[in-house]
Amino acid sequence: MFNMTTEALEKKNALNTATEIHQQPDVWKELVAKLSDQEDELNQFIQSIYDKHEHVRVLLSGAGTSAFIGDTLVPLLRRENRGNIQFDSAPTTNVVSNPEDYLQKDVPTIMVSFARSGNSPESVATVALGEKIVDDFYQVVITCNKDGKLATNIKGDANSVTILMPDQAHDKGFAMTSSFSCMMITAYTLFTDNTFDENAITAAEKLIDALPEKIDDILGYDFERIIYLGSGMLGQLSHEAALKMLELSAGNVVAVYESSLGFRHGPKSILNETSMVVVLLSQDPYTRKYDMDILREVAGSESDMKVVALTEASDAEVEKLADWTIPVSSVSESLSGDFHLALLYAIVAQTLAMKKSLQLGITPDNPSPDGSVNRVVQGVTIYDYDE
Known part of the structure; x- marks a missing residue:
């Protein structure tokens, strides 16, 4: 594996x-x-x-x-x-x-x-x-x-x-x-009334087979900060993607998230020469315009930071802008919406976090052996609530 x-x-x-x-x-x-x-x-x-x-x-x-x-x-x-x-x-x-x-x-x-x-x-x-x-x-x-x-x-x-x-x-x-x-x-x-698109399962199988080589190449850049960006539900998914990196790196990698449009409003200050920006590109043509704009902006930086773009299928413009592009679906039919893309993007974020953890010499199955963070949270006191 x-x-x-x-x-x-x-x-x-x-x-x-x-x-x-x-x-x-x-x-x-x-x-x-x-x-x-x-x-x-x-x-x-x-x-x-x-x-x-x-x-x-x-x-x-x-x-x-x-x-x-x-x-x-x-x-x-x-x-x-x-x-x-x-x-x-x-x-x-x-x-x-x-x-x-x-x-x-x-x-x-x-x-x-x-x-x-x-x-x-x-x-x-x-x-x-x-x-x-x-x-x-x-x-x-x-x-x-x-x-x-x-x-x-x-x-x-x-x-x-x-x-x-x-x-x-x-x-x-x-x-x-x-x-x-x-x-x-x-x-x-x-x-929802939607049927789960089982093309996502086929896409995930192929993605998992192809992903390790790409992730290993990305890890050739020794980033210390990672920023996940996306719009709509993919903007929310970026929170989970950032948490995976933070958890599995035991906090050694600073991991944050923001919406594609929100990033300019202050959070962009985090960028430095040890940063990696991961843009989760939407499938929706309208939303994707905003994702592409932030991709162009961060890709045009003169800093030594690197940019990764996650997209559904191969896209020549995206590949020209990003240092690494990961098309997550190689099935012939387009997936039915960003929900199914989110599942595939999650696999990429999980894999990147696990492999970064290993690169740092951390144990992914238990990245916090001192017990400071636990699989099931501990140390919480629940107080009686009186209406």
């Missing part, structure tokens, strides 16, 4: 992370089949709530990477759903400290909890706050762990449903990889 033997990955404590990135196309196949089998049951559950109320709020929530699933999906869900359904995203880490800012008593709410373990204290507390504050409260738990508190706490609750990810998606490594993409596919399938 990734131009490394299993023995080498195991020795460097990277086997779990590498496996969990590499396996994603296969796990997606299993997940899509599973969701198809559950389609009628899940649709009936959601539709019964929609039918019961004139207005329904769907609040997508999680902590860390799990929160970024909601952030990435909300622009798409708002565009593709009818007006009486309100989609919002809020990290559990915000809801717990300021519940009245995020939970509305008189607004019927479906809380969608994304969780790898289902045991993060903020995630469990957010549900408890929802039950306490919101009059008409429903739950969808999308998790990798059937034994986690989020899943076990709603057994027998007619107003709640749990959707379990394939067993392989329950990442053993520190960073969320398979779990992130699988939970995102699940919410997309549940809350």
Whole structure:
């Protein structure tokens, strides 16, 4: 995998992370089949709530990477759903400290909890706050762990449903990889009428085979800062891409994110001769114009920094501007929208972070062996909330 033997990955404590990135196309196949089998049951559950109320709020929530699933999906869900359904995203880490800012008593709410373990204290507390504050409260738990508190706490609750990810998606490594993409596919399938484009699976298989050589070439540049840029849902995905690098490099690489247009408004100050800018180019022709403008701008800098462009297919202009261009899809048909591009871009960001971690002599499966950062967060005190 990734131009490394299993023995080498195991020795460097990277086997779990590498496996969990590499396996994603296969796990997606299993997940899509599973969701198809559950389609009628899940649709009936959601539709019964929609039918019961004139207005329904769907609040997508999680902590860390799990929160970024909601952030990435909300622009798409708002565009593709009818007006009486309100989609919002809020990290559990915000809801717990300021519940009245995020939970509305008189607004019927479906809380969608994304969780790898289902045991993060903020995630469990957010549900408890929802039950306490919101009059008409429903739950969808999308998790990798059937034994986690989020899943076990709603057994027998007619107003709640749990959707379990394939067993392989329950990442053993520190960073969320398979779990992130699988939970995102699940919410997309549940809350849109769109069929998952299985061309994305074929594209991912080919991408993973071709990616290692390109990533190894990029790592010939010893960057100390990385900036991910994108627009719309890809701008939100850039948050997750930056976090992967920050986590797996144990903070040795400064990793930030911004929207393509927002970057000029101050954040551009971060650029120096050790920087790498990664532009996530949209498939949408209108949005792509703005992504291309920032690509031209950063590519035209006289600094020694480098630029990477992620795009769906080969593009001569992009290749001329960027130091490295990664076309993520080699299938003949165009993918159906930026959602599917986001899944492929995530694989690139995950792989780059893992390989950078190895280059720095860090162990990706446990980049923080001193315990300062943990796979399931520790050290959180949850206080009683009194309305």
